Amino acid sequence: MSADDSSDRVPHDPAPEPEYVEEPVVPQLSGRQRAFAFARGLFRLRIEQSAVRVAIVGAVFLGLFSLISGRLIYLAVMPQEPENIRRFASAASVAARPDIIDRNGEVLATDVRMVSIFAEPRNIIDKDEAVELLTAVLPDLNAADLRNKLNLRRGFVWVKREVTPREQAEVHRLGIPGVGFVPESKRVYPNGVAAAHVLGFANIDNVGIAGIEKYIDSSGLQDLNGFGFARQANDLKPVQLSIDLRIQHAMRDELVKGMAYFRAKAAASMLLDVTTGEIVSLVSLPDFDPNNPVDALEKDRINRMIVGVYEMGSTFKALTTAMVLDSGKANINSTFDARSKLRYGRFSIGDYHGTNRILTVPEVFLHSSNIGTAKMALAVGVEGHKAFLKKMGQLDRMRTEMPESSMPIVPARWGDLNTITIAFGHGIAVAPMQATAAVGALLNGGLMITPTFLKRSAEEARAKAVRVIKPETSEALRYVMRLNAQKGSASKAAVPGYFVGGKTGTAEKVVGGRYSKTKLFTTFMAVTPADSPRYLFVTVYDEPQPTPESHGYATAAWNAGETTGRILERIAPMLSVPPRFDPPKNPFPLMARLGAWGTR
Template identity: 55%
Template sequence: MLPHYKQQAVIDSGLAAVGFRPENQRIYPNGSLAAHILGAVDIDNFGIAGIEKWIDANWLADLRGAGLALKGRDLQPVELSIDLRVQYAMEQELGKAVKKFGAAAGAGLLLDVTNGEILALASYPAFDPNNPVDAFKPDRINRVTAGVFEMGSTFKALTTAMALESGRFDLESVVDASRPLSFGRQRIHDYRGKYRPLTVPEAFIHSSNIVMAKMAMTLGPEALRTFLGRFGVLSQLATELPESAAPLRPSSWSEVTTATVSFGHGIAVTPLQASMAVAALANGGRLIRPTFIKDSPVSERTIAESLLSANTSEAIRHLLRLNAAVGSATKADVPGYVIGGKTGTAEKVVQGRYSKVLNVTSFMGIVPADNPRYLLLTLLDEPRGLAETYGNRTSGWNAVPLGGALLHRILPMLLKPVFPSPSSAEAVPVATGEPSVDDSSSD
C-alpha cells in the first residue's frame, strides 16, 4: 500500500481515471512470535491457518454470509491462553538449541495440567504471518499438533502407570532384565543397561526397555491398547488449531508390538497428544482436551476422569521426580523448584526403516513434581552429537538441557521458588543400592 504522501502526489498529478480503494490488511506486530498458534490470513483476510482459520470457520463465516460488516469495534476479542513472556523465551531457547545441536527442527510446549490451557507452543523453523506464503512450506509445519513422532521412552511413564494400576506390580516389584528379549531374529535390549534384576524405580530411571516390555507382555496386548486408548493417544486429537495429525498406530497388536509400544516404538503420535496423556498421569487421572482459549470451561473439555488411582498418580510423580534428581533428566533440575521428568530417544524412520544415526529426542517435565501445575515438552529432530556431549545424541544431552534452560527462564515468571533450609533439604531415595545414575546418555 502506498503511503499517504505518495497517494496525494498521484492525485495532484491530475491523471484521469486513477484513484485508490481502501482495503484492510491484517498486521502482526510481533512478526513470527507465536506464528504457529495465530496462523495467518490470505490477501482477502480469510483465515488460512491456526487460530485465524478457527475464528473464520466458527465465527466470521456466518457473519460474512449474512452480509454484515466486519469492523474491529463490532467484534468481541478472542483472548488466548498464551503467555507472551513464556512464548518468547521458548522460541529463543528452541532456536538456539536447534542451531547448537545441528538439528533439522524442534518443538516446545508448556501446558497447564490443571485446566489444559497452553501457555506456549513453538515449532522451529517458524514463519512470519505477515508473509503467509511461508506458512505452507513443508518445513514450517506445526510439529506439536501436525507432526507425528515416535516419542520413545516418554511412553514408559504410561506403561509404568498401567503396570502399577493393574495391581500386578508395585514400586517394590523386581523384574529380571539380565538378558535381551528375543522375538525370532528381533532382539530388545537396554541402552547401556544394567543387565540384572531391576526394581520398578530402577527400571524407570535406567529406562529399561526390557522391563517395560515384560510388564506390558505380562498384562497383554489388549490391556496396553485399552490403557493407551483411555489416555487419548490412539485417536486424533482436536483442538482449536485446524492443523491436527492422526496417530500412526499398529495395525495388529502382536506380542512383539506390545513389547515395542511399551517403550514408545512402533507407534507415532503428536507431541500434544503425548503431553495430554502425561498431564493426566500427573494431575491424578483427569484427561483434559488442551485449549488455546483463555478461561475455556474445563468441564466441557474433560474427556475422562479418575483414570488412575491416587496411589498410582502419586507413584508416577515420585518416579518422575526421582528421574530428574538422579536419573537421565538431571540436566533439567532447577534450584528452588521440584522438577520431575522423563526422557525419550527414538530412532527415526527413514524410507520405512529405522535409522541408526538419526534420532528424535524429547523431554517431558512436570513442576512442581509433588503438586503439578505445568508440563513442559521439548523435542529435537535429528540432533547431532557434539564434542561436549562426547558424541552422544540421546535426549539427556540435548532435549533435557534445552528443557533446563527453558525452566530456568520461565519458572520465575510463573512460580515462587522454595529453598529448603539446610536441616530440611530434600532427600530423594534412589532405591537402587547404587550411586546416583547421573548418566545423561541414558534414554
C-alpha cells in the same frame, strides 16, 4: 240460435300458446380474463374511454418521476459510491477481524485500515494512457497484466491492493476517470514471528488460512461478515488466548540457540498447564513471519507439536508404567527380570545401558529399561494395552482449536511384538502434543484434559475432564519422575527451587524402511513442582548432532534435556509457582507408606 245465424258470425281462433325462447348462456370469466377484457376495452378508440386512459398514463409517469427523483436525492445525500463498486469491493475486500490477545491482554494480531486501488474498465476511455500513467507512479505493476485487466469486459478489477498513502496521493493526482479507491482491513502481527504457528495468518482478503485465524473464521466470523455485522474491529470481542507472550519470546530465544548449537534439523517446545489444559507457550522451528507468510508454504515450516507425528521413544515408558500400576498387574515394589535380553522370534530386545539384574518398577523407569518396560506391557496384554492407549488419546487424532492436526500412525495388525516395542516408544507415531496431554493426565491426579489455546479456568477444565487413572497411580508417576530428575537422565533440568521431575526419550528415525542409528528424534518432558504439578515442559529436537561436551552422544539428555532446563530456569520466575529452596516434607506420602524403592 239457428244455423243461419251461426254462419254469419266471425269465427274466433283459439289463443296461441306462448312461444319458448331459450336465453343465451353467458360464460363465467376468470379474473385474468376479466382484466384482459377491461384492458382491451380501455384501449379501443372510443371517446368515453379517453379520460381513463389519460389518468392511467399520468399515474405511470408520476411514478417514474417519483422513482427518479428519489434516486437523485439518495445520490445527493449518500456518498457517491457506484453500485458495482460496492458489490465487487464487498466481495473481495472485507470486514474486520477481532483482535487476538494473549492471556495478559497483549495484542498478538489486529487490523489496520488500508486503501486499495480499483478500476472500472468500462468507464476508462483510453486504456493505454491509463496503463502508462498508473505504471509510472506504481512501478511495481506489470504493464501487460494491467492492460489485460483493463481490456476485460468487467465493471470492477483490482489495480493494486494495500497501497501506501503516498501511492494513493499520486494516483489521485492523475485524475483518471474510472480509477478509484476502496478502504480495506489488513491483518498485522505486531510481534512478528512470536507465536506464528499458533496464530496462523490471514490472506490479503483478510480470510483466516491457518491456526487460530482459521479457527476464528470457522467459529462464525464469516457468517457475521456475510450479513454485514462485523465492519470494524470494535464490533467484535477480542479472542483471548492462553499464550503468554513473555514466555513465548523467552522459549523461542532458547530454542533458536539450542537448534543452532546442536545443529538440529528442527526443534519445538511447549509449556502445558496440567491443571487447566492451557497451552501457555508453543514454539516450532523453523517458523515464519505471519506478516509475510510466503515462507509458511515451505514443507519444513509445519507445526511439529501438532502436525508432525513421531515415535516418542522412552517418554512412552511413563504411559506403560502407569498402565501396569493402574491395572493392578504390578505395584510400586514389583520386580522385573532384566538380566538377559527379551527374545521374540528372530527379534531381540535389549537395554541401552543394561544393568543385567532384577529391577523394581522405579528402577525400570530410572534406568529406562526396555526389557523391564516390555515385560510390564506383556503383563497387561495386547488388548489391555490397546484399550489403555485408546483411553489416553494416543490412537485417535487430537482435536483442539487448531484446524491442523495429524492422525497417529498405529500398527494395522497389533500383536505381542507390537506391544513390546510400543511399550518403550517405538512402533507407534503420535503428535508430541498428544503424548504431552497424556503425560499431563498421569501427573495431575489422573484427569485427561484436552489441551486448549484459549484461556480457561481450572474449574472449567475439570467440568470437561475424564478420569483415566487412579489418584494413587498419578502419585506413583510423579514419584518416579522426581526420582529420575534426582538420580537419572533428567538431572540436567533439575533447576534448584522448583522440585522438578522429568523423563527423556530418544527414538531412532525410520530411513528407507530401517531404523537409523545416526538420525534421532529426541524428547524431554519436565514437570514442576513434582509433588503438586502445575506445569509440564516439553522439548523435541529432530536429528540433533553430538557436541564436544556430549562425548559423541546425541541422545535426549544431552540436547532436549539441557534446553528444557535452560527454558525452565529462565521463565520460572514468570510463572505462578514460587521457588522453594527447602524440599517439601513427605511429598509422596503413599509411596512412603508402601516403602517404595528410593524412599527408604
